Amino acid sequence: MILLGLWFLLILLVSVMPVSGPKTDLPADKIAHFVMYGLTSIFVFRIIANKTTGKRAFYLSVAIAALYGAAMEAVQYFLPYRSFSFGDIATNTFGAFLACILYMQWKRR
Numbered sequence: 001m002i003l004l005g006l007w008f009l010l011i012l013l014v015s016v017m018p019v020s021g022p023k024t025d026l027p028a029d030k031i032a033h034f035v036m037y038g039l040t041s042i043f044v045f046r047i048i049a050n051k052t053t054g055k056r057a058f059y060l061s062v063a064i065a066a067l068y069g070a071a072m073e074a075v076q077y078f079l080p081y082r083s084f085s086f087g088d089i090a091t092n093t094f095g096a097f098l099a100c101i102l103y104m105q106w107k108r109r
């Protein structure tokens with residue numbers, strides 16, 4: 001549980017840090033969002049899976065990761081050196097969803 005808290009703190013710190021370099025059309029930002037929130041949903045799933053059903057753990061972990069991602073985007077809205085993006089929220093949510101599904105399938109083997 002402490003490691004999950006540290007993970008959330010790391011995401012917060014990365015989300016509020018100024019971004020350097022020019023904006024490009026490269027998908028590196030979206031890949032980072034996809035992976036970061038995919039890992040978040042897996043970490044949450046691993047913690048709550050023993051306390052509830054698999055289906056409920058799946059929905060909760062994806063919701064928690066997606067909501068935290070949306071909250072980080074809301075924080076960025078108020079920072080002059082960052083920007084709010086619905087595309088990032090969608091990428092966060094899709095990353096959380098797909099990673100959790102793949103993790104559940106992998107655990108079944």
